[in-house]
Amino acid sequence: MSERIAEHPILGTQEKGKEVSFTYDGKQLKGYEGEPVAVALKAAGVMVHRYTAKRHEPRGIFCAIGRCTDCVMVVDGVPNVRTCITPLKEGMDVRTQAGCTAAESEDRP
Amino acid sequence: MKRYDLIIVGAGPAGLSAAIEAAKRGIKTVVFDENSRPGGQLFKQIHKFFGSKEHRAKIRGYVIGGQLLDEARKSGVEVILDATVIGLYQDREVVVKLGEAIHHFKGNAVIVATGASENMINFPGWTLPGVIGAGAAQTMLNLHGVLPGKRVLMLGSGNVGLVVSFQLMQCGCEVAAIVDAAPRVGGYGVHASKVARTGVPFYLSHTIVKAEGYDHVTGVTIAEVDEHFSFIPGTEKHFDVDTICLAVGLSPMSQLLKMAGCKMSDDPKKGGQVPICDTYGRTSLSGIFAAGDVSAIEEASSAMIEGRMAGVCAAEYLGYIDEEEEKKELAELDDALNGLRQGMFAPGNRGKAIEKTEEGIDISKNLLKNGFVAEDEIERYPGVTHREGIHPVIECTQNIPCNPCQDACRQGCISIGDKITSLPIVTKDSKCTGCGMCVASCSGQAIFLVNEDCGDGSATVTLPYEFLPLPEEGSKGIGLGRDGKKVCDAEVVSVRSLDVYDKTNLLTMRVPKEYAMKARFFRKA
């Protein structure tokens, strides 16, 4: 449901790093090296980054600049990583977070 | 411990401007910024700035960012990125996270220019993925080239809400509505008008009832509010959207100054908790200065001047210039800042409902309520005149500090006069050549070239056009009124994209002559 901007009327075509592969909950996705993990996920149509601890509610990108900490996920095994300011690297393992750990499939409503 | 003469926190417009002022006087200056790109919000601002030449008017924000960065580097400023300042401790000690370690630095002086953070507002469903800050939309669009969504509802009609709505459309998103609980549009009328004429409806005195969706936004319901901001039952309106953007103001990000022990005050007029400081950014602590949004929410243009002021003060504090020179420099900067802090949106007018322009003309009520000037209102402004042949029509109806149009016309058709906030007028005996420089130079996209009667029953209207794809010559479509509704059929005569227009394309459309003063946007059939 989201896509990348091919050509911008003011900014033209934006320079991106090289294309890399990463996994999102085990699925192979592609993105560009150095762009925030959240952007690569957004481009792939991923909306839900985590489920909260108390109410088990979905959360995604909110501020996109590392303040609100809503977009945190488990990245390479480390929980609470702010994906909106974490640069994407080849082979990253990105997982939906539930509470403060990686979500199991039953955590998802 | 490593010591700098001057440590600046934040490489936005204020921080970089301060650094340039300091470094060009030989001060060893370092700027830390937590982001991987310098420039702060400038790099997300793709519209042309207001003001006059000295304020870098009609230059796009991201270009100004690049200019500042170049100047900083040339004057020997060390700009360190991905450098998160985690604390401002006693004795002006700045602790910075760099890579995988923390570093301790001392500054003989410290300028804090950390900017602002977005305010948020809560309603049922506000935590759903798809509800985002307007800043988030801007970051995704302009820094990372990804769409936040396809169909967006914008909450907030201040300049941020209006500008970001326009940016969303420039990237191909549809803006379903602009909603604001206030009864009047908060931002510049020209920003509202350029959005409204593309067909975006404004809902003033409305706010969000709830965001809808299961695990992300699929819709939103808004409703009208009364003067106590309570919902009026029966006024609910539903929109299918995938994104809700919140643009409800900014708060100074002043935590570092508070941690350092600066005296603070809570000032709603300045946007929240700010350090108590003098006009030039001197805080209650010796050697610690504040500049830009961190000390009061304003525009990036003012932040640049405030940054320079803080840089000058720091230079005097550090003994690089004497008091006399400081006084002289600050007086000049005072003038520049005062030039910006004028007009109906000046900081002193915040919250006031202004009814008349400085010229004594009634402000358009429709503009404040619906985002565009109504047909029966537009003729009363001095930029809107009728001439034979091609001539500029300047739909500038509010007093804002901005004058590039005056210099844009080589024929001297346009005059603002000495007072930068005055409404532009079309001079009497001027000879318009139709060059279009005025259209491209108007930061508010409020100038049109009109030939009201081409002699064959048609008229031509030239309008600023910053969307893709560009319509081709001869393509048929419709002319939209200021309200974004169809008024007539239209055909594209030409699309001019000169370098001097700086990416504002000039689209000329032919319309039946009775629509010369009505059609203000083109949409391809």
Next chain:
Amino acid sequence: MNALSDRSRDIGPFVEKEGDDLLVCRCEEITKGEIRKAVHDGMWTITEIRRYLRAGMGLCQGQTCSKLVKGIVARELGISPAELEPATSRAPMRPIEMRVFAEESKEDHDEN
């Protein structure tokens, strides 16, 4: 002494209201109703609300909700939000891994 000094001042009873289940602090998932109730439990300052409920004490440290919390507390107490002192600012300004915090650079960043 200030407007909040006499903690016995009558602010009326706590009455449940529509919208009480609305989340305010996104990180710690604290609702408007919990905040309003805390005010009636005697928590009249932003600092006390934070300590009592953890509102604004989560991962983002109140960067998102502090103004909202202030507004609710002020309204409940019948005062202006500007009369409420915001929470103390403390390091680190952003979350920082312990291994990084522990690593104090010896060379204090050499220029290169």
Next chain:
Amino acid sequence: MKTNAEVIIIGGGIIGCATAYYLAKRGAEVIVLECSDNIGNGGSSRNGGGVRQSGRDVRELPLVMYGIKHLWPGLSEELGVDCEYRQEGNLRLGKNEKHAQILQKLADNARKAGLDVRMIDGDEVRSINPYLSDEVTVASWCPTDGHANPLTTTLGYYKAARNLGVSFITGERVTALRTVGGRIRQVITEDTVYEGESVLVAAGLDSRPILDSVGIDIPMTKSLLECLVTEAEPQMFGQMLGTADADFYGHQTKHGSFVFGGSSGLERYNKDNGTPVTSSKTAPCICRGIIKYFPDLAKAKIVRTWAGFMDASSDGVPSIGKVDEIPGLYVACAFHGHGFGIAPGAAHQLAQLITTGSTDVDLQDLRYDRYKAVN
């Protein structure tokens, strides 16, 4: 605003709030005066949350043991606020022979006072807490120790006391006490004179200048201690932890975050700019200490650090009880950085002392006038 009551308490920390609560339960009319704008703004909200008997001086053991036996277990229910009390033991850790000797001495003394505390080796330590590194070779283990949330406990006492009619006045700095006819009577602030039949001074470090006005002195010095807290982590362990070296202490909270305190050695010399601000050196030092004991926590993120002044007493234990020379005057201060766990017991006994003149626990060793020259 009320200015007269049976008891005036100076200090709205956990001691003041809890004593007010137990006094009100006994039917007494109480006013609490707090100089800060916030209730519980001193050590009460800045400590590491230990509810611990082991490692304490034997003179204060009876009071803390009384609290752990009679008060802590039902406290959340009694106050209607979750104090997050968790009684899963205290490990005091050591890495070498010197540590072993320190721990052994503390354990021996505590056992004499009737506390179940014993020495265990590194393997047994890791059977209790598998996350501890191999550097830990010895520990003392007290299974009846634990931890609680100092913020909600302090505010819980405040809330409960307020509900019982206690008057709390914040932002009210006491400048002097005054006796009338040989008895304590007046508590004087900048704008107001409060009157009570009894006055309890429980104002931490500020107790010293306040008591000065009636010629009483309790030797105390100031020391700036720091704590830090991590983001929430999955639940790992329930014990309270400390070390023989005192380089760190702390626990995992119910919320999942870890609260740790520690020392850099600079505590007594930190510059005081009027507010307790953290120094730039201490938190990194505490982090290094923690990582050595808990390598798994290296990637946990610190979200906040804070500091507080400890009211260090000259012999390491508090002054609690009646000031015999001035009828009606009571003190409870100089808790020396470990006043949280002992607070319910101390407050409960003070309330009993003020209302009945007697206590269940003998407070003789904690008298205000016990300080004698060493040579």
